[in-house]
Amino acid sequence: MAKITYIEHDGTEHAIDVKTGLTVMEGAVKNNIPGIDADCGGACACATCHVYVDEAWLAKTGTRSAMEESMLDFAEGVQDNSRLSCQIKVSDELDGLVVTMPESQH
Amino acid sequence: MSDASAHVVIVGAGHAGGTAAALLRQYGHEGPITLIGDEPIAPYQRPPLSKAWLKGEADADSLALKPTEFYAENRIDFRPSVTAYKLDRGAKTVALSDGSTVSYDALILATGARAIALPIEGADLSGILFLRTDAHAEALKAQVGPGKKLAVVGGGYIGLEVAASGRALGAEVVVLEREPRILARVACGALSDFFQGYHEKHGVRFELGATAAAFVGENGHVTGVKLADGRVIDCDAVVVGVGAHPNDELAKDAGLECARGVVVDLDARSVTDPAIFAIGDVSHRPMPIYDRMFRMESVPNALEQAKQAASAITGRPRPAGECPWQWSDQFDLKLQIAGYAFDVDEILLRGDPATAKFAVFHLKGDQVQSVEAINSPPEFMMGKQLILSRKPVNKAKLADPSVSMKEVAA
Numbered sequence: 001m002a003k004i005t006y007i008e009h010d011g012t013e014h015a016i017d018v019k020t021g022l023t024v025m026e027g028a029v030k031n032n033i034p035g036i037d038a039d040c041g042g043a044c045a046c047a048t049c050h051v052y053v054d055e056a057w058l059a060k061t062g063t064r065s066a067m068e069e070s071m072l073d074f075a076e077g078v079q080d081n082s083r084l085s086c087q088i089k090v091s092d093e094l095d096g097l098v099v100t101m102p103e104s105q106h
Numbered sequence: 107m108s109d110a111s112a113h114v115v116i117v118g119a120g121h122a123g124g125t126a127a128a129l130l131r132q133y134g135h136e137g138p139i140t141l142i143g144d145e146p147i148a149p150y151q152r153p154p155l156s157k158a159w160l161k162g163e164a165d166a167d168s169l170a171l172k173p174t175e176f177y178a179e180n181r182i183d184f185r186p187s188v189t190a191y192k193l194d195r196g197a198k199t200v201a202l203s204d205g206s207t208v209s210y211d212a213l214i215l216a217t218g219a220r221a222i223a224l225p226i227e228g229a230d231l232s233g234i235l236f237l238r239t240d241a242h243a244e245a246l247k248a249q250v251g252p253g254k255k256l257a258v259v260g261g262g263y264i265g266l267e268v269a270a271s272g273r274a275l276g277a278e279v280v281v282l283e284r285e286p287r288i289l290a291r292v293a294c295g296a297l298s299d300f301f302q303g304y305h306e307k308h309g310v311r312f313e314l315g316a317t318a319a320a321f322v323g324e325n326g327h328v329t330g331v332k333l334a335d336g337r338v339i340d341c342d343a344v345v346v347g348v349g350a351h352p353n354d355e356l357a358k359d360a361g362l363e364c365a366r367g368v369v370v371d372l373d374a375r376s377v378t379d380p381a382i383f384a385i386g387d388v389s390h391r392p393m394p395i396y397d398r399m400f401r402m403e404s405v406p407n408a409l410e411q412a413k414q415a416a417s418a419i420t421g422r423p424r425p426a427g428e429c430p431w432q433w434s435d436q437f438d439l440k441l442q443i444a445g446y447a448f449d450v451d452e453i454l455l456r457g458d459p460a461t462a463k464f465a466v467f468h469l470k471g472d473q474v475q476s477v478e479a480i481n482s483p484p485e486f487m488m489g490k491q492l493i494l495s496r497k498p499v500n501k502a503k504l505a506d507p508s509v510s511m512k513e514v515a516a
Contacts, residue, residue: 022168030173032128032180039406041151045433045442046406047487067440067483074487074511106426 002095006051008035009103018090024061024099025049025085035101042086047071048105049085050078054098061088061097077102110136112211114419115200117142117190117356122386122408123216124149124171129416131180140183140208142190142200145239148174153405155243156267157435160250161274169240190217193360195379212381212419215357215368216412219350219387219403224259228321233328233343237264238350249343252276257331257341259318261288263434265347266301269310270436280311280339282318282331294447297466297478300459301436308437313339350403352388365390367401373418374411383418385411394427395494396448396475404432429494431486442486445476445493456485457507465489472498484511491515 006014006028018027028036028049037048044067053061058081064072068084075082085099114130116123119141127141127149143149150169158164167173177184185202192201199207221236223229235246246268250256254277258265261283272279281288287298302312317334321344330338352367362378363369367390369377374389376382384390386408390401406428413425434441439462447468457464465485468476473496477489488511492499503509 026168029171030176032132032172032176034132037409039409040433041153041405043153043433043435043440045440046431070483071487074484074491 002090002092002097004090004094005096005098006033006035007098007100008033009101020090020092022090023086024051024088024090024094024097027090028085035105036085037105038086040086044068044071044084044087047075047084050075050102050105051083051085051099052079052102053081053083053088054100055081057094057097060093075102076104076106109211110134112137112419113140113209114138114212114214115140115142115208115210116214116216117200118214118216118218118353118386118388119143119145119149119184119186120216120218120386120408121149121152121171121405122218122412123214125409125412126214126216126385126416127182127184128172128176128180129412130419131182133416133420133422135416135420137211138183139181140185140210141177142185142188142202142208144187144189144203145241146187147240148172148177148184148186150240151405152238153433155240156237156264156271159240159243160247160268160271162247166240190356193356195360195362195382198381210381213383214415215354215382215384215388216386216408217353217356217388219352221346222349222351224318224346224348226318226320228323228328231321231323231328232326233323234321235343235345237268237345237347246343246345250275250277254278254343255341256280257282257339257344258347259331259344260347260349261285261290261312261314262292262347262349263289265345266305266436267434268345268347269305270308273308273310274437278311279309280313280341281305282313282316282333282339284315284317286315288312288314293478294453294466294468296453296455296459297480300462300464300480304437304439304462350387352390352401354384354388357382357384357388365399367391369399370411372414373424374414375418383415385415393430393446395429395496396446398448400446402430404430406431427494429490431490440481440483442479442483443476444479444486444490445474447476450475452501454501454505456505457482467504469499469501472501474499488512488515 189203368384479486
């Protein structure tokens with residue numbers, strides 16, 4: 001279990017306990033948190049689960065895969081700390097993780 | 107309609123219905139929500155059934171759209187294993203198979219589509235399977251494994267995904283396709299050839315121009331598919347993937363306009379009755395970028411229309427127009443398709459199929475109508491934007507993979 005804080009674009013915070021083994025995307029979707037659409041359910045096919053990873057957590061959340069990199073390249077509002085949240089697996093290591101949602105998922 | 111106390115009844119607890127229920131709460135709907143499903147379990151994702159789930163890489167928990175407790179916690183009255191059989195639009199009620207009747211202020215029909223069965227001899231033998239529900243997938247999983255012979259009737263995307271997963275599980279797989287090429291209804295010849303070649307390399311056998319005439323069996327279980335030319339293809343199980351039919355009978359019987367699906371407007375609202383919406387596979391909807399109405403069978407469409415209906419019911423602005431899309435995973439191939447190939451006068455290949463990394467663009471004049479991208483996210487992502495914007499493209503640049511997609515679209 002890891003506590004993850006999801007911050008909507010308007011600043012609304014949701015602190016959720018997410019089971020180890022799920023992805024950061026699944027933690028949001030299963031708790032009905034607005035701002036992460038995840039149309040493809042985690043197949044890395046749609047780039048609608050885009051988040052900004054809090055700088056302090058960048059190293060622990062790992063690096064983008066090639067597929068993720070090229071999907072993100074065409075998403076809106078991409079920054080250096082952009083990730084597709086379906087590609088970040090939750091582990092005890094990520095307890096305290098903070099991610100922020102972009103303005104839109106298109 | 108933006109009545110916070112309105113009772114919203116959703117018939118159909120699939121991807122569309124389950125998402126609509128969750129979005130209504132997310133959008134602040136306060137009134138009661140009733141979610142009626144004819145399956146015994148809460149809404150789940152169907153796409154993995156032919157892919158990750160079948161291969162044992164995903165479990166039931168990960169398939170569920172929401173955890174079981176979500177529905178009670180969010181005051182969604184989820185009623186599993188119940189079928190809605192009569193809609194009374196005058197009284198605004200739906201009669202259910204458990205003997206009860208529910209009243210609605212707004213009704214969302216999300217009844218989906220059902221697999222088409224082959225009306226041929228032997229169709230009632232055991233071991234003849236479909237793939238729409240998790241029960242179907244359970245039955246299939248029990249039949250595939252090392253040394254088992256699996257026959258897939260229908261060389262569409264479902265059939266090919268099952269074939270790929272079947273091979274991954276060690277089964278011998280043969281795909282029987284009635285047309286002279288696989289994916290005949292949904293893809294161009296170049297893509298058909300590519301997928302056939304890739305599957306053959308992974309040990310899948312194809313019989314093209316092969317019409318299933320009968321199923322043969324022993325002791326009530328299928329042992330082969332008899333083709334129209336008299337040959338019998340031996341098998342231990344069959345998966346039939348020859349298309350789906352919308353479950354629009356409830357709507358039709360109640361006098362809602364239907365055209366292979368319930369006819370709706372841009373809010374997913376029935377053109378006949380403003381209190382009724384139809385979303386997902388059962389909906390026949392307008393698609394302004396193609397200037398026509400049609401029915402789609404895809405998760406992105408189910409989600410989009412769930413958003414449209416939930417927005418209309420809660421008085422939010424209509425979501426921006428979307429570019430329809432879908433995806434498929436077979437072996438290590440990621441296929442992403444944007445748009446539909448309507449009114450196409452030119453097909454343009456970008457990249458080399460031999461590298462398993464290429465895209466097929468379908469053009470109408472110099473506008474992109476659709477793109478099929480194999481292991482090519484930039485082509486897919488930019489193609490989606492070009493389809494939506496209707497912006498003319500430079501074909502010479504588009505055909506040249508050394509010119510980046512960003513430059514093509516600039």
